[in-house]
Amino acid sequence: MEFSGVKRRKPWLIGDQRKASYPHSLQFYLQPPSENISLIEFENLAIDRLKLLKSVENLGVSYVKGTELYQSKLEAEIRRLKFSYRESLEDEYEPRRKDHISHFILRLAYCQSEDLRRWFIQQEMDLLRFRFSILPKDKIQSFLQDSHLHFEAISEEEKNLREQEIIASSTSLGGPKLELEYVYKIPFADALDLFRGRKVYLENGFAYVPLKDIVAIILNEFRAKLSKALALSTKSFPPCMRQLHKALRENHHLRHGGRMQYGLFLKGIGLTLEQALQFWKQEFIKGKMDPDKFDKGYSYNIRHSFGKEGKRTDYTPFSCLKIILTNPPSQGDYHGCPFRHSDPELLKQKLQSYKITPGGISQILDLVKGTHYQVACQKYFEMTHNVDDCGFSLNHPNQFFVESQRVLNGGKDIKKESIPPETPQPKQSAQKTKNASSALASLNSSLEMDMEGLEDYFSE
Amino acid sequence: MEPFDPAELPELLKLYYRRLFPYAQYYRWLNYGGVVKNYFQHREFSFTLKDDIYIRYQSFNNQSDLEKEMQKMNPYKIDIGAVYSHRPNQHNTVKLGAFQAQEKELVFDIDMTDYDDVRRCCSSADICSKCWTLMTMAIRIIDRALKEDFGFKHRLWVYSGRRGVHCWVCDESVRKLSSAVRSGIVEYLSLVKGGQDVKKKVHLSENVHPFVRKSISIIKKYFEGYALVGQDILENKESWDKILALVPENILSQDHFYVSLQYNEKGDHFNFQKHHSSLQRWEYLKKAASQCPSNIKNEKCGPWLEWEIMLQYCFPRLDINVSKGINHLLKSPFSVHPKTGRISVPIDLQKVDQFDPFAVPTISSICHELDAIFTSEAEKEENQAESDIKHRTRDYKKTSLAPYVKVFEQFLENLDKSRKGELLKKSDLQKDF
Numbered sequence: 001m002e003f004s005g006v007k008r009r010k011p012w013l014i015g016d017q018r019k020a021s022y023p024h025s026l027q028f029y030l031q032p033p034s035e036n037i038s039l040i041e042f043e044n045l046a047i048d049r050l051k052l053l054k055s056v057e058n059l060g061v062s063y064v065k066g067t068e069l070y071q072s073k074l075e076a077e078i079r080r081l082k083f084s085y086r087e088s089l090e091d092e093y094e095p096r097r098k099d100h101i102s103h104f105i106l107r108l109a110y111c112q113s114e115d116l117r118r119w120f121i122q123q124e125m126d127l128l129r130f131r132f133s134i135l136p137k138d139k140i141q142s143f144l145q146d147s148h149l150h151f152e153a154i155s156e157e158e159k160n161l162r163e164q165e166i167i168a169s170s171t172s173l174g175g176p177k178l179e180l181e182y183v184y185k186i187p188f189a190d191a192l193d194l195f196r197g198r199k200v201y202l203e204n205g206f207a208y209v210p211l212k213d214i215v216a217i218i219l220n221e222f223r224a225k226l227s228k229a230l231a232l233s234t235k236s237f238p239p240c241m242r243q244l245h246k247a248l249r250e251n252h253h254l255r256h257g258g259r260m261q262y263g264l265f266l267k268g269i270g271l272t273l274e275q276a277l278q279f280w281k282q283e284f285i286k287g288k289m290d291p292d293k294f295d296k297g298y299s300y301n302i303r304h305s306f307g308k309e310g311k312r313t314d315y316t317p318f319s320c321l322k323i324i325l326t327n328p329p330s331q332g333d334y335h336g337c338p339f340r341h342s343d344p345e346l347l348k349q350k351l352q353s354y355k356i357t358p359g360g361i362s363q364i365l366d367l368v369k370g371t372h373y374q375v376a377c378q379k380y381f382e383m384t385h386n387v388d389d390c391g392f393s394l395n396h397p398n399q400f401f402v403e404s405q406r407v408l409n410g411g412k413d414i415k416k417e418s419i420p421p422e423t424p425q426p427k428q429s430a431q432k433t434k435n436a437s438s439a440l441a442s443l444n445s446s447l448e449m450d451m452e453g454l455e456d457y458f459s460e
Numbered sequence: 461m462e463p464f465d466p467a468e469l470p471e472l473l474k475l476y477y478r479r480l481f482p483y484a485q486y487y488r489w490l491n492y493g494g495v496v497k498n499y500f501q502h503r504e505f506s507f508t509l510k511d512d513i514y515i516r517y518q519s520f521n522n523q524s525d526l527e528k529e530m531q532k533m534n535p536y537k538i539d540i541g542a543v544y545s546h547r548p549n550q551h552n553t554v555k556l557g558a559f560q561a562q563e564k565e566l567v568f569d570i571d572m573t574d575y576d577d578v579r580r581c582c583s584s585a586d587i588c589s590k591c592w593t594l595m596t597m598a599i600r601i602i603d604r605a606l607k608e609d610f611g612f613k614h615r616l617w618v619y620s621g622r623r624g625v626h627c628w629v630c631d632e633s634v635r636k637l638s639s640a641v642r643s644g645i646v647e648y649l650s651l652v653k654g655g656q657d658v659k660k661k662v663h664l665s666e667n668v669h670p671f672v673r674k675s676i677s678i679i680k681k682y683f684e685g686y687a688l689v690g691q692d693i694l695e696n697k698e699s700w701d702k703i704l705a706l707v708p709e710n711i712l713s714q715d716h717f718y719v720s721l722q723y724n725e726k727g728d729h730f731n732f733q734k735h736h737s738s739l740q741r742w743e744y745l746k747k748a749a750s751q752c753p754s755n756i757k758n759e760k761c762g763p764w765l766e767w768e769i770m771l772q773y774c775f776p777r778l779d780i781n782v783s784k785g786i787n788h789l790l791k792s793p794f795s796v797h798p799k800t801g802r803i804s805v806p807i808d809l810q811k812v813d814q815f816d817p818f819a820v821p822t823i824s825s826i827c828h829e830l831d832a833i834f835t836s837e838a839e840k841e842e843n844q845a846e847s848d849i850k851h852r853t854r855d856y857k858k859t860s861l862a863p864y865v866k867v868f869e870q871f872l873e874n875l876d877k878s879r880k881g882e883l884l885k886k887s888d889l890q891k892d893f
Contacts, residue, residue, distance in 0.1 A: 192640060198672070386558070
């Protein structure tokens with residue numbers, strides 16, 4: 001009997017750490033994953049989540065959402081695919097981790113078009129709504145806190161003071177049973193759909209929202225954040241990477257030059273090796289590649305570019321100059337700089353599909369004619385991010401991504417006034433550019449890599 | 461009070477803008493402490509000049525600039541718009557799509573014309589002391605909600621100059637509210653729905669929201685005096701038929717109700733005839749409407765019908781279009797109404813029941829007052845120029861405009877206090893010393 005204690009000692013230690021990283025059976029996916037996972041398992045993870053989301057879609061069509069039948073079928077499906085759904089005594093770490101990572105893989109995959117985004121968001125919302133509905137009431141507060149949602153449940157005293165008003169306001173409450181309900185206090189503007197129809201009690205700028213109504217608010221928050229994240233994913237990719245991404249989707253296979261360029265770019269924007277690998281894997285599997293061949297062949301390449309194999313050189317992602325000058329793409333390739341390597345007519349079409357104004361397109365084409373490829377790309381940045389001056393001198397795809405994230409995440413100092421300013425704003429952004437480019441410069445300083453070894457390995 | 465002649469406006473306005481308009485206080489308001497750079501400089505003003513010439517996208521560098529322009533242009537009307545991303549008077553130099561309205565006060569416009577279906581004394585642009593109570597009730601109901609439900613602290617109520625009132629909510633967070641939230645606030649404050657073709661405009665559910673309940677309490681304080689006595693809404697068959705039209709058919713046709721209001725040979729409602737005043741008839745109507753016969757199921761028994769009638773006759777009617785747009789232009793406080801000559805003066809919330817729109821100074825009256833003072837003082841002064849300058853800064857104080865400027869100053873004091881409080885909080889957090 002004592003042995004059972006001994007047997008469990010090791011797992012317990014890890015268990016505590018594991019519990020801490022995923023404290024709940026559901027989450028808002030606020031942070032991308034950053035740890036190691038087995039590759040073969042990964043291919044399955046992405047496919048499993050896709051299966052799950054498709055089930056969510058089908059069940060939502062066949063049954064009325066929220067009914068017992070719908071709930072039990074959905075729960076069975078989640079359990080079958082081994083995703084997390086319910087707080088229980090068993091070790092929930094694996095299913096929760098699986099849930100987390102697979103969500104992020106699919107984000108990258110589904111950000112590309114409006115239709116894909118809409119579908120993805122709809123299924124993820126239905127899934128979250130279900131999980132929330134089966135969360136035990138006493139776990140809700142800690143879940144909200146951990147998700148950084150500022151919804152405070154009010155105390156019994158506060159509830160009693162306002163009992164009549166809250167009951168009179170909320171149609172979701174079925175009579176004078178307020179003691180059983182949690183009531184949350186949130187800023188009124190966060191409860192727009194509730195207060196506009198006078199479906200909630202307002203006092204001094206706060207809405208007193210019973211639990212049932214909080215769910216609707218939370219789901220709206222989730223949808224808004226996810227929508228934004230998906231849109232940003234596409235927008236922040238520079239054209240050279242965007243066309244690779246697109247080509248990848250369409251062809252599920254890239255020739256060597258493209259893989260190198262893209263792999264290094266993903267590294268630059270902070271995807272860890274494992275994430276990069278899982279992304280590559282996902283893409284190639286779609287093109288019906290043999291997973292073993294992937295592990296042996298392409299993953300070697302990526303590991304190499306991350307410095308984990310061979311010479312253990314940490315390859316820095318390609319700079320614009322390098323992409324423009326070396327390794328020009330040929331037929332069937334998708335790498336290179338589109339401003340340098342694309343046919344002007346095709347480039348024009350592409351820019352139109354990215355919704356650039358005719359005025360902007362002609363400016364870009366003029367710059368391309370004058371061989372100012374990087375400035376053309378800067379112009380593209382300005383048009384797609386709606387700024388007068390991008391505020392930096394472009395020399396690296398990763399820089400494009402970083403600057404894009406800064407503008408999109410509210411870096412208002414990037415925008416300048418077109419009028420002679422009384423304010424020193426132009427100086428400020430020049431300062432920022434300096435810092436950004438010096439960081440990148442140090443990245444680029446570990447210079448030329450000897451690519452010959454790799455070239456040979458991959459010549460087919 | 462000196463009678464107002466619109467033909468004299470050009471001369472009157474000249475004097476008004478030179479000697480009476482409270483520029484310092486006005487600038488103090490719209491500058492909001494100078495905390496945000498260029499907040500005043502990016503504000504849109506619009507001027508309506510003589511002969512209806514309308515100029516938008518006016519903006520000014522500072523108080524002195526504003527003063528000079530107003531004195532030069534002599535606008536008949538001044539409207540205030542939003543704070544934009546760039547100086548409005550340079551909006552043509554800005555790249556297409558980049559010139560955006562960013563912030564503005566939350567505003568409300570309550571217009572007496574919207575009550576024409578429920579007031580018997582006046583219609584259209586006319587107002588009288590009897591129907592002005594509608595505005596009093598509106599201010600009380602809306603202001604209470606803005607303050608107690610939404611937590612808004614800086615609310616300026618202004619007489620529009622002819623037939624209504626405006627409200628400017630100036631809290632910092634409120635100026636940043638989106639159009640969607642502004643619309644939501646108007647929706648929350650709306651109860652009377654439907655146009656001319658809709659007879660019954662208020663429908664209450666079984667659950668009465670605290671906002672509605674509190675609004676009804678306010679209306680109750682005024683209903684007898686305003687509706688039953690002043691408007692005399694149950695005076696005669698013609699008027700009480702309108703009220704009975706609001707009683708749902710199924711209640712109207714109930715035995716007990718019908719019996720109570722049975723017709724005599726002449727076709728008049730017998731019991732209504734019996735009672736001699738609107739007051740008595742109202743009491744009677746309330747009782748009849750709230751009686752719960754045992755054989756009728758699923759009927760609203762109780763005071764709902766009574767409340768619906770009161771609300772339809774007294775509850776404020778807001779124009780959503782004025783409030784929801786961030787770039788919407790609204791008449792400026794201390795602007796002159798070209799038709800009535802009245803100044804758009806702030807209303808003292810402490811004395812809202814005593815506010816009399818007919819006692820509001822007109823531009824002619826205050827100019828006349830100024831002339832009178834000036835002539836008598838100038839007789840004492842030897843140096844004309846000296847007295848001119850000395851008087852300029854304090855001129856409005858010598859006229860009937862003074863108490864209204866005082867109300868405005870109190871409002872500004874509160875804004876200042878709030879601002880200082882916020883800055884202190886922020887510096888405490890940052891531990892600035």
